[in-house]
Amino acid sequence: MTIRSFFVFLAAMSVSASVVAHEFEHQPGFPEVPAEWGTVGDGHGEIAVASNGEIYVSVMGGEQPGLQVYSAEGKYLRNVPGAPKDFHGFVIQQEDDGEFLYGVGLWSGTLTKMKLDGTVVFATPVTAIPEKYFWKKKDSDEINPRFTSCAVSPDGTIYVVDGYATDNIHLYDADGSYRETWVGRAEPYNFKNLHKIHIDPRYDEPRILGCDRANLRLVHLSLDGEFLGDFATDLRRPSAAAFHGPYVAIAEIHGRISVLDKDGNIDTTMGTNDDKYNGNRTPPEQWREGIVTSPHGIAFDADGNILMTEYSKFGRILKYTPTSQSGKTELIHDDILGSFRPAKGWMVADSVEAVAGESRFVAEAVEQGGSILFNGAEKNRAAYLFTEAEFQDVSIQLEFMVPKGSNAGVYVMGRYEIQILDSYGKPEVKHSDLGGVYQRWRSKEDAEAKGLPQGYEGVAPKVNAAKAPGEWQTMDIVFHAPRFDAEGKKTQNARFKTVHVNGQLVQTDVEVTGPTRAAPLRGEEATGPIAIQGDHGPIAIRSYVVTPLTAGSGG
Known part of the structure; x- marks a missing residue:
C-alpha cells in the first residue's frame, strides 16, 4: 500500500x-x-x-x-x-x-x-x-x-x-x-x-x-x-x-487528555x-x-x-x-427477524435443544416473541441469513449452538468466512474446523493450468476450542475490511485481527486476499452485510452483537 x-x-x-x-x-x-x-x-x-x-x-x-x-x-x-x-x-x-x-x-x-x-x-x-x-x-x-x-x-x-x-x-x-x-x-x-x-x-x-x-x-x-x-x-x-x-x-x-471532534469541540x-x-x-x-x-x-x-x-x-x-462504543447493537431482540433480510427457512423459538447423537434440534417455531433464532430442526436448504445493515470494520459477538456433525459459518461482509462446525474432541484441526478461516478456491481449469491445488489460504485455528454438540458456545470476531482508493482500486486486503472461540484465541491478524469458498457475495466492496450460512446444517443463535469499529493510528 x-x-x-x-x-x-x-x-x-x-x-x-x-x-x-x-x-x-x-x-x-x-x-x-x-x-x-x-x-x-x-x-x-x-x-x-x-x-x-x-x-x-x-x-x-x-x-x-x-x-x-x-x-x-x-x-x-x-x-x-x-x-x-x-x-x-x-x-x-x-x-x-x-x-x-x-x-x-x-x-x-x-x-x-x-x-x-x-x-x-x-x-x-x-x-x-x-x-x-x-x-x-x-x-x-x-x-x-x-x-x-x-x-x-x-x-x-x-x-x-x-x-x-x-x-x-x-x-x-x-x-x-x-x-x-x-x-x-x-x-x-x-x-x-x-x-x-x-x-x-x-x-x-x-x-x-x-x-x-x-x-x-x-x-x-x-x-x-x-x-x-x-x-x-x-x-x-x-x-x-x-x-x-x-x-x-x-x-x-x-495535566489533561482531551478528545476533540472534527469541529474542534471537546x-x-x-x-x-x-x-x-x-x-x-x-x-x-x-x-x-x-x-x-x-x-x-x-x-x-x-x-x-x-x-x-x-x-x-x-x-x-x-x-x-x-467503556462504551457507539453503534453496538444486539440483533436478537423482540423483533428478531426484523434485523435481517428476508431469508427462507429461518425461524424463532422460545427454546431449542439438540438431540443427543443426532444432527438435529428439538424446537417449536413461534409466531410471536421467541428469544432464539434457528434454521430448522434438521439440515435443510435454509438460505444465508444476511444482516439488514452493512458494515466495514466490525466486531461480532455470537452465542450459538450446533448439534452433532453440523456445519455453518459466519461470512463477514458476505465474503470472508469463519467456520462453524461440530469439531468437538478432534485431536487435530484444519481450516474447515470451528474457528478456522475457510480456504479460498480456484477453478479446476485454473488449478490445472497453474499446477496448483484448488484450495488455498485457509488457516486452521490455533487450538481446538470447541465444546460438545448441544452446548452453547461463543465466537468473537474483530475484522478489518479491505480498503480502496478513489478509483476503486484495492489498496489493502481484508484482515481478521482476532477470533476467539469460547474465550480462547484461535486466529490472530490473518490477511484474506479475497472471498473464501462458497461466499454468497462475489467480488469485493468497501462495505457489506454479515451472513450466517444456513444450508449445511442446523444452527441456533441466542445472542448476536455487532459493533462498528474504527481503525486507529499512532502519531
Missing part, C-alpha cells in the same frame, strides 16, 4: 465508520515494566503503535534508553537495535515495501528513517539545512537544533519541526534530501513552541495539525504550508495528537490533574492512579484504546480503554 493510499482509507474511514467511545477508564498495571528497572526511564519522547499492535516508546534515559517495544498487552519485548536515544518525536508509517519509523533527534538534529528491526534507510544530518534557519548559542557560531517532531505526508514529503528553538518547519523529500524551510515565528504562523506536528487524515485533503503549545492552541496548515487557521484554542498546552476515526486525542502537558476528557502538573520530577510514590502529571506523547491502538507517555525523568505510560 502506498503512503497516499494509507491516508485515503483513513480519510474515508472518518466519514463512514462509527464514532469512538465517549467514556474511557484507566487501566492500572500497564505496562509490565521489568522489576529490575523500577520505571520505564526518562519519557521525554513519543509513543506509537505498529500494525501488529506492538507499542513503540522513545526513552532518553534509565535502564533501557532508546526505542522500547511492548506487546499490545503491555509486556516489554525488546529495544530496537541501534535506535537513537534522543528521539523526541517519531511516527510509524506503512509503505509499499514495508513498515518504517521516521524519527528526529532532539539533540543531534538528525532525521532518521529505519525499519522496525532497526535497519537504517537514511539518516540526514542537521548540516543539510542552511545555518540561517537555526538559533545559535550565545557567543558562539554553533547551531543549536532542538527538533521535536516529524510527520510524513501522503506523497512522501517529510516535515520536521524545530519546536524547542525556532519553531521552523523543515521539509525533506521522500529520500531524506532537504527541500525548504517555513519560518514558524513569522506571519501568518506566529508559532510559539510548535511542539509536535501530525498529518490529520480526517478530511478529503489531509492537512497538518500543529500543537502550538505556548499559544494554547491547535492549528491547521495545508500540506503546501498555507495557514488554514486555529482548530482549537484555550487548551492546556497541547503537546501531541493522535487520530481515531473522526476524533483526535490531545496530550495536554498541563468531546471528553480524562486523567485531569488540577493540582500538580507539568513536572518531570514527580516521583512514582506521588503518582495517582489514572491521574496524569505531564502528558507528552499519545497514540490510539486499533481497538480505540488511548496510550499516553509522560514527560518524566522516571518514565510513565498510561492506558485508557473505551
Whole structure:
C-alpha cells in the first residue's frame, strides 16, 4: 500500500465508520515494566503503535534508553537495535515495501528513517539545512537544533519541526534530501513552541495539525504550508495528537487528555490533574492512579484504546480503554427477524435443544416473541441469513449452538468466512474446523493450468476450542475490511485481527486476499452485510452483537 493510499482509507474511514467511545477508564498495571528497572526511564519522547499492535516508546534515559517495544498487552519485548536515544518525536508509517519509523533527534538534529528491526534507510544530518534557519548559542557560531517532531505526508514529503528553538518547519523529500524551510515565528504562523506536528487524515485533503503549545492552541496548515487557521484554542498546552476515526486525542502537558471532534469541540476528557502538573520530577510514590502529571506523547491502538507517555525523568505510560462504543447493537431482540433480510427457512423459538447423537434440534417455531433464532430442526436448504445493515470494520459477538456433525459459518461482509462446525474432541484441526478461516478456491481449469491445488489460504485455528454438540458456545470476531482508493482500486486486503472461540484465541491478524469458498457475495466492496450460512446444517443463535469499529493510528 502506498503512503497516499494509507491516508485515503483513513480519510474515508472518518466519514463512514462509527464514532469512538465517549467514556474511557484507566487501566492500572500497564505496562509490565521489568522489576529490575523500577520505571520505564526518562519519557521525554513519543509513543506509537505498529500494525501488529506492538507499542513503540522513545526513552532518553534509565535502564533501557532508546526505542522500547511492548506487546499490545503491555509486556516489554525488546529495544530496537541501534535506535537513537534522543528521539523526541517519531511516527510509524506503512509503505509499499514495508513498515518504517521516521524519527528526529532532539539533540543531534538528525532525521532518521529505519525499519522496525532497526535497519537504517537514511539518516540526514542537521548540516543539510542552511545555518540561517537555526538559533545559535550565545557567543558562539554553533547551531543549536532542538527538533521535536516529524510527520510524513501522503506523497512522501517529510516535515520536521524545530519546536524547542525556532519553531521552523523543515521539509525533506521522500529520500531524506532537504527541500525548504517555513519560518514558524513569522506571519501568518506566529508559532510559539510548535511542539509536535501530525498529518490529520480526517478530511478529503489531509492537512497538518500543529500543537502550538505556548499559544494554547491547535492549528491547521495545508500540506503546501498555507495557514488554514486555529482548530482549537484555550487548551492546556497541547503537546501531541493522535487520530481515531473522526476524533483526535490531545496530550495536554498541563495535566489533561482531551478528545476533540472534527469541529474542534471537546468531546471528553480524562486523567485531569488540577493540582500538580507539568513536572518531570514527580516521583512514582506521588503518582495517582489514572491521574496524569505531564502528558507528552499519545497514540490510539486499533481497538480505540488511548496510550499516553509522560514527560518524566522516571518514565510513565498510561492506558485508557473505551467503556462504551457507539453503534453496538444486539440483533436478537423482540423483533428478531426484523434485523435481517428476508431469508427462507429461518425461524424463532422460545427454546431449542439438540438431540443427543443426532444432527438435529428439538424446537417449536413461534409466531410471536421467541428469544432464539434457528434454521430448522434438521439440515435443510435454509438460505444465508444476511444482516439488514452493512458494515466495514466490525466486531461480532455470537452465542450459538450446533448439534452433532453440523456445519455453518459466519461470512463477514458476505465474503470472508469463519467456520462453524461440530469439531468437538478432534485431536487435530484444519481450516474447515470451528474457528478456522475457510480456504479460498480456484477453478479446476485454473488449478490445472497453474499446477496448483484448488484450495488455498485457509488457516486452521490455533487450538481446538470447541465444546460438545448441544452446548452453547461463543465466537468473537474483530475484522478489518479491505480498503480502496478513489478509483476503486484495492489498496489493502481484508484482515481478521482476532477470533476467539469460547474465550480462547484461535486466529490472530490473518490477511484474506479475497472471498473464501462458497461466499454468497462475489467480488469485493468497501462495505457489506454479515451472513450466517444456513444450508449445511442446523444452527441456533441466542445472542448476536455487532459493533462498528474504527481503525486507529499512532502519531
